[in-house]
Amino acid sequence: MLLPPNNKRFPRTARTLLLPYRFMTKSLYRKIWFCFFVTISITVATLGLDYYVQTSSDIKERAIGNMEQISGQSAATLESYMLNMKNFAWEYFGDKDFQQFVKHLGSDPEAYSHYSAKFGQFLTRNPVADLVVVSQMNGNQLTSGGISKLNSLDLDFDQLKTVALRNDGKGAWLTTIETDPRTKRGVKTLIFAQAIKTIDFNSDNPVVGVMFIRLSSDFLKGWLGEIGSEEQGQYALVDSEGGKVMFSLNDKQAGERLTGLDRLFDFNYHVKSRYVYADHLGEKTLFVSNKLDNTSWVLVGQVPLHTLLRQVNELALRTLIIGAACLLGAMMIASILSSKIITPLKQLKKGIVSIEKGNYGFVVPVSSNDEIGYFVRRFNHMAQEINDLIVKVYEADLVKKDAEIRSLQSQINPHFLYNTLGMIDSLAALHDDDRISTISSSLAKMFRYNISAGHMSTLQTEIRQLEIYLSIQQIRFGDRLIYAIETEEGLQTILTPKLLLQPLVENAFIHGIDHMAAGGEIRIRAYSLSETDAAITVWNNGPPIDPAKLETLETMLQQPNYAANAASSIGLFNVQHRIKLVYGSAYGLGFDSGETQGTTVTVRVKKMRVEEAHHEINDRR
Numbered sequence: 001m002l003l004p005p006n007n008k009r010f011p012r013t014a015r016t017l018l019l020p021y022r023f024m025t026k027s028l029y030r031k032i033w034f035c036f037f038v039t040i041s042i043t044v045a046t047l048g049l050d051y052y053v054q055t056s057s058d059i060k061e062r063a064i065g066n067m068e069q070i071s072g073q074s075a076a077t078l079e080s081y082m083l084n085m086k087n088f089a090w091e092y093f094g095d096k097d098f099q100q101f102v103k104h105l106g107s108d109p110e111a112y113s114h115y116s117a118k119f120g121q122f123l124t125r126n127p128v129a130d131l132v133v134v135s136q137m138n139g140n141q142l143t144s145g146g147i148s149k150l151n152s153l154d155l156d157f158d159q160l161k162t163v164a165l166r167n168d169g170k171g172a173w174l175t176t177i178e179t180d181p182r183t184k185r186g187v188k189t190l191i192f193a194q195a196i197k198t199i200d201f202n203s204d205n206p207v208v209g210v211m212f213i214r215l216s217s218d219f220l221k222g223w224l225g226e227i228g229s230e231e232q233g234q235y236a237l238v239d240s241e242g243g244k245v246m247f248s249l250n251d252k253q254a255g256e257r258l259t260g261l262d263r264l265f266d267f268n269y270h271v272k273s274r275y276v277y278a279d280h281l282g283e284k285t286l287f288v289s290n291k292l293d294n295t296s297w298v299l300v301g302q303v304p305l306h307t308l309l310r311q312v313n314e315l316a317l318r319t320l321i322i323g324a325a326c327l328l329g330a331m332m333i334a335s336i337l338s339s340k341i342i343t344p345l346k347q348l349k350k351g352i353v354s355i356e357k358g359n360y361g362f363v364v365p366v367s368s369n370d371e372i373g374y375f376v377r378r379f380n381h382m383a384q385e386i387n388d389l390i391v392k393v394y395e396a397d398l399v400k401k402d403a404e405i406r407s408l409q410s411q412i413n414p415h416f417l418y419n420t421l422g423m424i425d426s427l428a429a430l431h432d433d434d435r436i437s438t439i440s441s442s443l444a445k446m447f448r449y450n451i452s453a454g455h456m457s458t459l460q461t462e463i464r465q466l467e468i469y470l471s472i473q474q475i476r477f478g479d480r481l482i483y484a485i486e487t488e489e490g491l492q493t494i495l496t497p498k499l500l501l502q503p504l505v506e507n508a509f510i511h512g513i514d515h516m517a518a519g520g521e522i523r524i525r526a527y528s529l530s531e532t533d534a535a536i537t538v539w540n541n542g543p544p545i546d547p548a549k550l551e552t553l554e555t556m557l558q559q560p561n562y563a564a565n566a567a568s569s570i571g572l573f574n575v576q577h578r579i580k581l582v583y584g585s586a587y588g589l590g591f592d593s594g595e596t597q598g599t600t601v602t603v604r605v606k607k608m609r610v611e612e613a614h615h616e617i618n619d620r621r
Contacts, residue, residue, distance in 0.1 A: 360387035503571030512542020
């Protein structure tokens, strides 16, 4: 049984070691946080390790398959070239005319030129070969491929001839050395050697000469360069009998012995490909081999594991970073969620539910002295303060909302007033016209409607006010203006904020009709959207709103504080804010403007009748 950390029998060292434990147990939050941390860390580490191991294994298997495929295809390609060279030599092996030519080599210049041209054509068509030599037993030779190519055979020509004679007419691929004319260094390559015999059923078929066809080291270098890459491995030709690198793009690797890779060269009739993992130059390396038929040479590809696994290592690093970030996020979430399972919080939840129902006298019992207990005490104190202040706050909010609606209702752009008064003044000065009386009486009706009590009106009254406004504008614009108003039956009695539509129609004149010399048209239409909602549209055929400006306007109208934007489009902000105050956030203005369809402003409102207006507005407050 673990004794309390403050027990005096505990030595000082034990108490010091228990400090982290005491630190954790003094806070319920720390205990839950630590449990989540351990659980999530083990889960993430296990999944990450399993993913890395599985992915690494898959990449290795895929790399082996790719390298085996590449080496197999490449070896088959080289073997086809070599078979072509062998078939070329075999054609001449059975040619009696050629046998006689070799037997009397040098005595017939015409035949010499004929076969020299044939061999030259073969070398031109087959860049895989760079030298063809036909030699008599006494030393006379026919060479195609250049004297410099022939000189490179001086070191082992006699040895090659000896092997060819020993095979007695059976062709063989042998290793030879080609001197690179650029670097003056010897380069290993393969040469096909075949003795030329006189075919005569009445004699012993004596050997009259030897024919050599050599693989081009330049071709081999280009061939290895094409099949090798950093990701797919570097390839070299290796002599399987001694494990010695015979040909490689890396000059330093040429002549190197691959030790400890005997299994790489363990081929049989059914198996022509092998792979093995081994240490090479101090790092783990994958080797893949493929045997070349009828030779002791093997095509060997190698790629370091760190190159092979570079992508998965980078992925593992990214996974660790993402895992750490996710762990941090999970711990934050776990810290929040952990509090939901603590028993004292259930009592706190009951208190919150009670507050939501309006019972601000509910007291949550305090059962702990940790962080949760502190929050419960502060909650009880807050509930008491809310109970004391709720009536004052509610009454102040009602007064504020009512004052705000009245303030917004009074913010009408004086543009129309200035134009109308100016028009009256002009008409009075220039003409004795009845229109002055019409305009004056209409303007008086508008002002009387504006200052009348209440901030709500029926749609029918609002439309009538709009007709008065448009009649004044009709006098001003004359034939330049045509307008129409259409109201769906049954919508006349719904309630709308006063002066809701006039700012929208006024904007249609300011930004649309004013800019037209003739043909101005405005249409107002009210129609139902559903059983509860209706729409009022104000359309004009004036110039369209610029798309960028329209997007800016729609964004600004979504801001809760329209007053900050009162310098421009105050009428639109006034209407938008009043709609949301009266009907709610789901209602408001919409815009549609284009070259062909004109500009339409749509007002979405609620079908609110007189009997329900008082309750709706109070609910909005």
